[in-house]
Amino acid sequence: MATVTIKDIQTITTQPAGSRLIIVKIITSEPGLYGLGCATFTQRYNAVVTAMEKHLKPFLIGRDVSRIEEIWQMGMVHSYWRNGPVLSNAISGADQALWDIKGKQAGMPVYELLGGKCREAAAVYGHAGGNSPEAVADSVRQFMENGYRYIRIQMGGYGGEASRIVKPEGAPDGAYFDPREYTQNMLRMIEHVRSEVGDEAELLHDIHERLHPIDAVKFAKEVEPFNLFFLEDPLAPEDLEWFENMRQQCCTPIAMGELFNNPREWQPLIAGRLIDFIRMHVSQMGGITPARHVAAFANMYGVRTAWHGPGDTSPVGHAANLHLDLWAPNFGIQEWCNFPEHVYEIFPGLPEVRNGYMYPSDKPGLGIDINEDLASKYPCQDEVEWWTQTRLPDGSPTRP
Numbered sequence: 263m264a265t266v267t268i269k270d271i272q273t274i275t276t277q278p279a280g281s282r283l284i285i286v287k288i289i290t291s292e293p294g295l296y297g298l299g300c301a302t303f304t305q306r307y308n309a310v311v312t313a314m315e316k317h318l319k320p321f322l323i324g325r326d327v328s329r330i331e332e333i334w335q336m337g338m339v340h341s342y343w344r345n346g347p348v349l350s351n352a353i354s355g356a357d358q359a360l361w362d363i364k365g366k367q368a369g370m371p372v373y374e375l376l377g378g379k380c381r382e383a384a385a386v387y388g389h390a391g392g393n394s395p396e397a398v399a400d401s402v403r404q405f406m407e408n409g410y411r412y413i414r415i416q417m418g419g420y421g422g423e424a425s426r427i428v429k430p431e432g433a434p435d436g437a438y439f440d441p442r443e444y445t446q447n448m449l450r451m452i453e454h455v456r457s458e459v460g461d462e463a464e465l466l467h468d469i470h471e472r473l474h475p476i477d478a479v480k481f482a483k484e485v486e487p488f489n490l491f492f493l494e495d496p497l498a499p500e501d502l503e504w505f506e507n508m509r510q511q512c513c514t515p516i517a518m519g520e521l522f523n524n525p526r527e528w529q530p531l532i533a534g535r536l537i538d539f540i541r542m543h544v545s546q547m548g549g550i551t552p553a554r555h556v557a558a559f560a561n562m563y564g565v566r567t568a569w570h571g572p573g574d575t576s577p578v579g580h581a582a583n584l585h586l587d588l589w590a591p592n593f594g595i596q597e598w599c600n601f602p603e604h605v606y607e608i609f610p611g612l613p614e615v616r617n618g619y620m621y622p623s624d625k626p627g628l629g630i631d632i633n634e635d636l637a638s639k640y641p642c643q644d645e646v647e648w649w650t651q652t653r654l655p656d657g658s659p660t661r662p
């Protein structure tokens with residue numbers, strides 16, 4: 263078989279539904295054969311485009327497309343400095359595109375290359391929300407009517423809405439929240455929703471690393487009676503040592519990982535059995551290659567996968583998640599964001615969700631394509647992000 267090489271790489275940006283998305287297209291020396299990958303880092307997308315165009319592309323051109331593992335290993339160390347966002351996003355896009363190409367060459371979906379299916383479809387969870395406990399319960403019921411059995415419940419966005427904030431004179435503008443009021447309101451909301459829907463639905467909640475570590479431990483303990491499927495990001499990556507404390511205090515299942523970059527972040531949590539779900543952004547951690555390693559590693563410790571899957575994972579990234587989900591023996595759950603119909607037109611083959619399960623297309627590779635003409639009708643809008651300008655009641659900056 264003649265060697266097929268990387269001939270060109272295009273970095274496509276588009277913003278069809280809120281988030282700025284980055285798609286990497288690897289064009290090969292074989293006419294008509296190309297692969298797609300997701301490199302999305304929506305808040306700093308221009309940096310990823312430059313990393314790919316100016317640095318990774320010259321490194322990749324001419325390489326043998328069959329050598330995915332070798333390219334990934336070399337790609338991660340080639341810049342000497344490693345394990346950070348931006349470069350890892352660019353590498354993720356290239357890695358996913360190479361898996362897509364390998365699948366197309368084999369005439370098989372990527373899940374077949376990983377070892378084959380453990381399941382026919384991936385159970386997904388949707389995002390229910392509202393501004394009152396009653397409104398959240400209504401939103402949950404709507405998801406249940408649409409076949410969802412796993413539902414994340416948030417009230418008033420991340421950190422919630424506060425009514426008691428007293429700011430100092432001259433406090434700057436920003437996305438204010440009150441950690442104390444947040445925990446009180448969320449406990450009320452979670453208790454209400456559980457009492458409304460009974461045991462029929464699995465409920466999830468995302469703290470989004472908004473609390474001081476000891477308050478997060480307390481919260482995990484207080485929600486224990488409401489049987490969450492998992493509590494997400496209770497602590498920040500900067501506070502990993504607190505997971506041990508949380509574990510000693512309660513058995514609320516914990517999900518963590520979307521902000522992780524470095525293996526030193528996830529290794530101790532998995533090996534220490536300090537979390538229950540590992541949920542990196544596959545388009546940020548370096549792609550399918552490292553995600554496959556992590557899933558196998560986590561499987562040894564009884565930790566399940568729950569890859570990051572909101573709107574700032576592109577449709578191509580969701581397809582990559584799904585192939586991992588179908589294969590992984592330790593698959594737990596898949597986050598899902600319900601793309602509007604026009605996004606299905608831009609990305610033919612975008613996985614479909616029916617009755618709470620996500621199904622792949624029957625095409626080889628990742629099974630998804632991009633209509634570049636349509637995508638170009640939704641150019642990325644540059645803006646200074648507001649919701650990440652998060653402040654505590656006294657105005658001091660905090661994590662979003």
Ligand code: MG
Binds near residue numbers: 468470494520
């Ligand atoms: Mg999250």
